[in-house]
Amino acid sequence: MTVDVARSVRKMFIEGRWVESESGELFDADSPATGEIIAQVPKGTRADAQRAVEAAHKARAAMAGLKGFERSVRLHRIADAIARRRDELAHLLTLDQGKPLKAEAVGEVEEAVQYFRIAAEDLKRLEGRVLPSASPSKLVLARHYPRGVYGIITPWNWPLTMAAELIAPALAAGNTVVWTPASSTSVISVALMECIVEADLPAGAVNLVTGPGAEVGDEVAGHPMVDGVGFVGSTETGASVARRAAGKHVMLELGGNGPQVVFADADIGRAVEGAIVGCYLCAGQSCTAGERILVEEPIRDEFVARLADAARALRLGDPFADDTTLGPLNNEGVASKMDQHVADALKHGAKLVLGGERAKGFPTRLYYHATILDGVEPDMRVSREETFGPIAPIIKFRDEKQALELANDSPYGLLGAVYTKDLSRALRFADALETGWVNINESTNYWEAHLPFGGRAGKKSGIGKVGGRFALEQMTDLKTIVIEISPE
CATH class of the missing domain: 3.40.309.10 (Aldehyde Dehydrogenase; Chain A, domain 2)
Structure with missing residues (x-):
């Protein structure tokens, strides 16, 4: 199977448009299997990351305004696009990451489909609560609201699965996303972004910035307009991300030695x-x-x-x-x-x-x-x-x-x-x-994909849980509303 890799990887995606990096610089993406350069990818800068965060911030109201069932439809569109391009995406994944095509890459593409499908259905069952009050004249509600802008930073070992497990629930919850994937698997990340674009989400709802994590990922994690950060990667980098994201909601899936x-x-x-x-x-x-x-x-x-x-x-x-x-x-x-x-x-x-x-x-x-x-x-x-x-x-x-x-x-x-x-x-x-x-x-x-996954508290394997409704609930803000209902 021949895939025209270079057709779109020279662009990032910000505010609903495919764009070049501010600097115009590119970096080479090479194949671990052959060492050959397979594409050139935009080398995003801090300015690009800032632009993406601002776009996501502006899109918050439009994204939150999409009713749950409409967000579900959009997420299923993403899943459909990934499923339709399964063979092509698996080929790109092997080319970019190095994992065996038949034994592993096809399965990873199919798992990414699952994450978007599960999020699309779980959001329909995201339940609030009616809670008791000490006062007989009070009605107490607890409702889920979007947190706002999520910075999603993903690794190279499972570039589709790890992106899907964070992006899908973030969107299901009504958040907007700035995604910075690992540089060494930027090609497959751009291809996944193409599938996300097919959902026709509001401009700025999902933004992709490629480039060195020490620059673009660091900028996203620490930006004051970012409300939450989801990171999958090494324990050392995760600790740095957590420090930069101090004061934000943080989900970290880090190292293991199982x-x-x-x-x-x-x-x-x-x-x-x-x-x-x-x-x-x-x-x-x-x-x-x-x-x-x-x-x-x-x-x-x-x-x-x-x-x-x-x-x-x-x-x-x-x-x-x-x-x-x-x-x-x-x-x-x-x-x-x-x-x-x-x-x-x-x-x-x-x-x-x-x-x-x-x-x-x-x-x-x-x-x-x-x-x-x-x-x-x-x-x-x-x-x-x-x-x-x-x-x-x-x-x-x-x-x-x-x-x-x-x-x-x-x-x-x-x-x-x-x-x-x-x-x-x-x-x-x-x-x-x-x-x-x-x-x-x-x-x-x-x-x-639907089960709660994450490290034990107190160890160096992360904070929070991903998977199904567990990620979805964590990516919302639970607000308590107290209503006085006594007659006048």
């Missing part, structure tokens, strides 16, 4: 299957990746052997090939961190079971072999930090008490998984695991 805990009574085949998905989906470049596999001692050797066999069956290669299940990493920073974490683990006594190096014979140095490390200790970098690569570190444990201590010994608290046939243990462990989400006998990389 434990996959495998007890001796688990279905080992299912646990291995879950670990493959948990460690190698999107080449491990997911905040939901299961980056620590805790295995009970009696089954450790068998589990490692079966995991290695399954990992060898993964096909690393051209992401456009139908049989590819593991594509290139998105950028050199991620590949370099993989190198560092593997080297640190081996230096401190871990054993390399599989992989551990970049693959040769490919157009770029971003292809990395599926990696398994055994004998990993909790104080190694691979245990303490988010690797964001195709790696499965194995940590042994003696009993349930130690497993829980190891699982919770992390600065992150996004998602975890537990494998056991003992339902009491599973529920006990799920209750005690310090994460915002727990999967039982399922991969860490399993989620559904």
Whole structure:
């Protein structure tokens, strides 16, 4: 399939029009798979971000004035446009991000459709409240109102899904949006913006500014006309965004270092299957990746052997090939961190079971072999930090008490998984695991678009919940109205 990538990526979208950046500068977008330049994208500036925020601010009344059912119709139009262009968008996603076309990219496009459909229906059920009063002559209402302008800052690992999970509920709630996507996936972001334009929303309701996050994202997060900020990305950048957005409503979906805990009574085949998905989906470049596999001692050797066999069956290669299940990493920073974490683990006594190096014979140095490390200790970098690569570190444990201590010994608290046939243990462990989400006998990389997703408070994995009505409610302002109804 051939796609004319350059047809529209030389423009951003501000106040209902495709526009160039104020400076007229462009930056190159290259493919992780080949290293080739696939397009040139506007290098937005702070002035462009300011212009977009002002447009969104002016559009607040028009957007809030659209009745709920009308907003629902518009969101379904966006979903229809994405669904209609599924194959083209999947191709662009693979070209821009690097994930395998058949194994992953098509599914991400379909998931983006779900987010817009779910938001379109959830807004019809956004309920206010009639509340009791201490006074017999008072009627008390609690009603949802749009917050105003939302700055949406999205990452490169799931550029469609993460954008949809924030933009869809923001619009459903009647807000306006200024969207600044990750620079390295600007091409697919422009294509998604084309789908949003088909909804015929008020001019300024959604604005797209491409360019360096340190400039355009920073400007949006700190702008006084922005009422709320939704961010998905690294913990370090998220902390910076939160500081810039002080005083605003903030939703942060940040890093993870999810434990996959495998007890001796688990279905080992299912646990291995879950670990493959948990460690190698999107080449491990997911905040939901299961980056620590805790295995009970009696089954450790068998589990490692079966995991290695399954990992060898993964096909690393051209992401456009139908049989590819593991594509290139998105950028050199991620590949370099993989190198560092593997080297640190081996230096401190871990054993390399599989992989551990970049693959040769490919157009770029971003292809990395599926990696398994055994004998990993909790104080190694691979245990303490988010690797964001195709790696499965194995940590042994003696009993349930130690497993829980190891699982919770992390600065992150996004998602975890537990494998056991003992339902009491599973529920006990799920209750005690310090994460915002727990999967039982399922991969860490399993989620559904309508469910509440986000990190545990007090950990470094974020603030607030995305997903379905939970995001929708958070993106509204709940106002209390007290009415005196006593007769004159």
